[in-house]
Amino acid sequence: xxxxxxVEIVTPERKVVIDNATEMxxxxxxxxxxxxxxxxxxxxxxxxxxxxxxxxxxxxxxxxVAWGFxxxxxxxxxxxxxxxxxAEEIDVARAQRTREAAEAALxxxxxxxxxxxxxxxxxRASNRIAxxxxxxxxxANLVP
Amino acid sequence: xxxxxxxxxxxxxVKNTRQITKAMQMVSAAKLRRAQExxxxxxxxxxMLTNVLKSLVSRAEIYDPQTGEAKHPLLLRREENNILxxxxxxxxxxxxxxxxxxxxxxxKFIASKQGKNIDVIAVGRKGRDFMKRRYPYAxxxxxxxxxxxxxxxxxxxxxxxxxxxxxxxxxxxVIQLYTDQRVDSVYLVYNEFKSVIAxxxxxxxxxPIEEIGASDVRMAEGMSEEDRKRAIEAAKHTGASVRAADTxxxxxxxxxxxxxxxxxxxxxxxxxxxxxxxxxYMAVQLYRAMLESEAAEHAARMTAMDSATNNASDxxxxxxxxxxxxxxxxxxxxxxxxVSGAAAL
Numbered sequence: 001x002x003x004x005x006x007v008e009i010v011t012p013e014r015k016v017v018i019d020n021a022t023e024m025x026x027x028x029x030x031x032x033x034x035x036x037x038x039x040x041x042x043x044x045x046x047x048x049x050x051x052x053x054x055x056x057x058x059x060x061x062x063x064x065v066a067w068g069f070x071x072x073x074x075x076x077x078x079x080x081x082x083x084x085x086x087a088e089e090i091d092v093a094r095a096q097r098t099r100e101a102a103e104a105a106l107x108x109x110x111x112x113x114x115x116x117x118x119x120x121x122x123x124r125a126s127n128r129i130a131x132x133x134x135x136x137x138x139x140a141n142l143v144p
Numbered sequence: 145x146x147x148x149x150x151x152x153x154x155x156x157x158v159k160n161t162r163q164i165t166k167a168m169q170m171v172s173a174a175k176l177r178r179a180q181e182x183x184x185x186x187x188x189x190x191x192m193l194t195n196v197l198k199s200l201v202s203r204a205e206i207y208d209p210q211t212g213e214a215k216h217p218l219l220l221r222r223e224e225n226n227i228l229x230x231x232x233x234x235x236x237x238x239x240x241x242x243x244x245x246x247x248x249x250x251x252k253f254i255a256s257k258q259g260k261n262i263d264v265i266a267v268g269r270k271g272r273d274f275m276k277r278r279y280p281y282a283x284x285x286x287x288x289x290x291x292x293x294x295x296x297x298x299x300x301x302x303x304x305x306x307x308x309x310x311x312x313x314x315x316x317x318v319i320q321l322y323t324d325q326r327v328d329s330v331y332l333v334y335n336e337f338k339s340v341i342a343x344x345x346x347x348x349x350x351x352p353i354e355e356i357g358a359s360d361v362r363m364a365e366g367m368s369e370e371d372r373k374r375a376i377e378a379a380k381h382t383g384a385s386v387r388a389a390d391t392x393x394x395x396x397x398x399x400x401x402x403x404x405x406x407x408x409x410x411x412x413x414x415x416x417x418x419x420x421x422x423x424x425y426m427a428v429q430l431y432r433a434m435l436e437s438e439a440a441e442h443a444a445r446m447t448a449m450d451s452a453t454n455n456a457s458d459x460x461x462x463x464x465x466x467x468x469x470x471x472x473x474x475x476x477x478x479x480x481x482x483v484s485g486a487a488a489l
Binding site: 010011012013014015028029030040041042043044045069071078080082 | 182185186188189190192193196307308311312407408409410411412417420421424427428431
């Protein structure tokens with residue numbers, strides 16, 4: 001059996017994931033980070049993006065995150081995320097609606113709209129859609 | 145002597161009421177359990193975030209080495225002229241003195257800050273209604289205040305399953321007001337809930353942050369002995385647990401987060417991380433307050449409904465006694481009539 005490390009993903013509402021992984025990829029603020037067992041201790045902020053990891057059985061699991069914070073230790077990765085959803089739990093229709101609504105609001109360009117907030121909303125929704133769509137497709141970034 | 149038929153009707157009506165209060169009591173107990181579970185589920189995140197912040201304090205230069213003054217605006221203490229006051233109550237009544245107690249504490253707090261400007265954010269319908277009757281809404285476009293005490297925000301109908309996003313929304317508003325220097329301190333009044341028998345009303349100063357992981361309680365009021373007895377009684381009747389959940393294991397694990405002895409590689413500068421994390425910390429604090437308040441509301445309703453059920457039972461007992469007496473009296477009277485009628489023959 002391959003060497004593994006613990007993965008824990010915690011949101012304010014619940015613990016989303018407690019699992020073991022052989023490799024992992026997280027969206028650091030300065031770009032994606034690949035993590036293998038025995039990684040040097042690291043603390044980083046996460047951007048909006050996708051967390052992917054391969055569990056002991058070799059299956060790839062994906063989650064969409066919006067803002068988070070990760071602590072990497074040689075045997076453990078803990079992620080505090082404000083929002084983390086498993087790919088299979090994402091409601092694509094709702095994400096699409098949110099994106100369309102935000103885009104429409106951005107186009108309307110009323111004086112009191114906050115363009116930055118709307119753009120990040122679009123970004124988050126797009127990210128959720130992208131993660132959900134990858135569920136059945138090929139693994140994108142993880143090395144086989 | 146009261147009419148037997150009337151008394152019987154009355155008993156039936158009280159019985160119906162008792163059924164309703166009993167049902168509400170059970171529903172509240174179930175909701176209380178769910179609220180407690182949610183509060184428990186929120187704990188690891190809050191604990192871990194607090195730990196990371198604490199360990200960052202020692203690594204990052206949060207305080208200016210020369211003056212000892214905090215560099216981050218959320219840690220800076222200014223002279224207190226404008227106050228933001230967040231009142232967390234329930235959305236619904238029939239919860240005994242739950243809302244009244246919070247609003248009493250709120251009124252006491254406002255009275256204690258006489259001469260200062262107070263902006264109020266009301267969370268929960270009961271608190272909103274209370275504030276609305278007394279103070280004007282702030283006009284967002286006007287530069288002058290609507291009054292020394294004004295309402296700047298309200299959140300109604302979110303308290304059954306508070307989403308974290310709402311807490312973040314309020315936190316963002318609060319931080320905005322604070323960093324714009326429109327308010328100099330932020331207080332939060334809510335009902336703290338550890339377990340059914342360990343609750344207190346607190347006024348907590350959440351901004352500026354004095355020490356991470358510690359709350360600056362400015363006013364606190366514990367449960368009275370009588371309330372506690374009633375709560376224990378109610379919990380017994382509904383099968384709810386009176387003890388707080390055991391979190392020591394969970395806390396121990398959370399304490400390891402971000403605090404291992406090894407030197408971390410920081411992807412961002414510690415100062416920057418600290419700045420990004422502080423607002424999240426605020427949101428978590430608000431979220432916890434709302435979850436605890438929600439649990440406390442259900443507990444209060446459960447207790448109130450338990451008393452109501454007991455009172456209904458007592459009433460049925462005494463009414464049944466009166467009814468039986470009346471019936472007996474009627475029978476006796478009839479017998480006397482028959483006997484005296486027979487004697488007259």
